[in-house]
Amino acid sequence: MDPVQAAASITAVINALKKAREVVGRLKDAEVQAILLDAQEHALSLKEDVLALRAENLALKEQLAAKSTVKFDGGGYWSTTGDGHRDGPFCSRCYDAEAKLVRLQPTREYWHQCPNCGKSCEVMSAPRKPDPPPLRRALPRED
Numbered sequence: 001m002d003p004v005q006a007a008a009s010i011t012a013v014i015n016a017l018k019k020a021r022e023v024v025g026r027l028k029d030a031e032v033q034a035i036l037l038d039a040q041e042h043a044l045s046l047k048e049d050v051l052a053l054r055a056e057n058l059a060l061k062e063q064l065a066a067k068s069t070v071k072f073d074g075g076g077y078w079s080t081t082g083d084g085h086r087d088g089p090f091c092s093r094c095y096d097a098e099a100k101l102v103r104l105q106p107t108r109e110y111w112h113q114c115p116n117c118g119k120s121c122e123v124m125s126a127p128r129k130p131d132p133p134p135l136r137r138a139l140p141r142e143d
């Protein structure tokens, strides 16, 4: 059952119970009123559960969609966007342990470091970091 449809059905049950309580209230039957009130409270609790499950379901669907576009290659994870663009590399430790895509920072050559967990790794599928320019020596000033 669709969670939205389930929440709507529960709302209908709650409204029906409310109407039944109004009718019973006119009859002044306390025992039936208590039973209907109890049923109404259970229906409200059920509606909250359905809404929480719906939110959880949406979050899991998003995680699943993200996972299907993430691939391990050459020492790091890479994601592929809808237009086919490859993004990354991302930390394998953070993705495997926490399902987090944390962008690795290039340090030297093919080496990268994770700003989240601090892991250093060599990602051969990433472009090589260019060497830093040679240091310039300060020449003595000729005044």
Ligand SMILES: [Zn+2]
Pocket: 091, 092, 093, 094, 095, 102, 114, 115, 116, 117, 118, 119
């Ligand atoms: Zn990490």
